[in-house]
Amino acid sequence: MKASMVLSLIGYLVVPSDTAVLGRCVVAKKLHEGGLSDFEGYSLENWVCLAYFESKFNPMAVYENSRSDFIGYGLFQIRNHDWCDHGRNRCHMSCSALLNPDLKRTIECAKIIVKGKRGMGAWPSWTLNCQHSDTLARWLDGCKL
Numbered sequence: 001m002k003a004s005m006v007l008s009l010i011g012y013l014v015v016p017s018d019t020a021v022l023g024r025c026v027v028a029k030k031l032h033e034g035g036l037s038d039f040e041g042y043s044l045e046n047w048v049c050l051a052y053f054e055s056k057f058n059p060m061a062v063y064e065n066s067r068s069d070f071i072g073y074g075l076f077q078i079r080n081h082d083w084c085d086h087g088r089n090r091c092h093m094s095c096s097a098l099l100n101p102d103l104k105r106t107i108e109c110a111k112i113i114v115k116g117k118r119g120m121g122a123w124p125s126w127t128l129n130c131q132h133s134d135t136l137a138r139w140l141d142g143c144k145l
Contacts, residue, residue: 020060020101024048025143027057027075027103032145034107040114047110048139049130050123051075059101074098074106076113076123083109 022030028048031037037044054077055061063072071080073095081087084095091109098106113122120126130136 021056021058022101024052024057024139027051028140028143029145030103031107034103036107036110039111040119042114042120043136044145045136045139046120046126046130049133049136050120050126052139053125053129054123059103059106060099062099071095074100075103076106076110077125078106078109078113083113 028044031047031051032044036042036047039047051057054072055075057075059075061072061074061077063077065072069081071086072078073080073084075098078084078091078095078098079087080095083089083091084093084098086095091105091112093105093109098109100106114120116122120131
């Protein structure tokens, strides 16, 4: 009886090693350290908002959109057709490089994307959820950067 109770408790406490969802403030800190604060005129709050609406802060997220025939990779769901090795490869990297929790390659690619003529408008979720939001400051509430 005691052994099964202990094993059950351990089962609840053990987190699978492939769990990659990062906390909001961890994401904010990594993006800040990667130079995205005010990059191309976009505040850090915009980037954190985008990360939430694209991947719910999961840097290992992969989303296959069969209707539009693309795959999104990583924290910002960067699309394979234009940005990584399965398409035009404008970021000069493999799509799998965008699935690293250290976010270095993801940030490099995001900088290339946002320098384009559409800026952060390249991400429809930013346009819908972040662009005209009057509550962007909440994305950094309580974070020590």
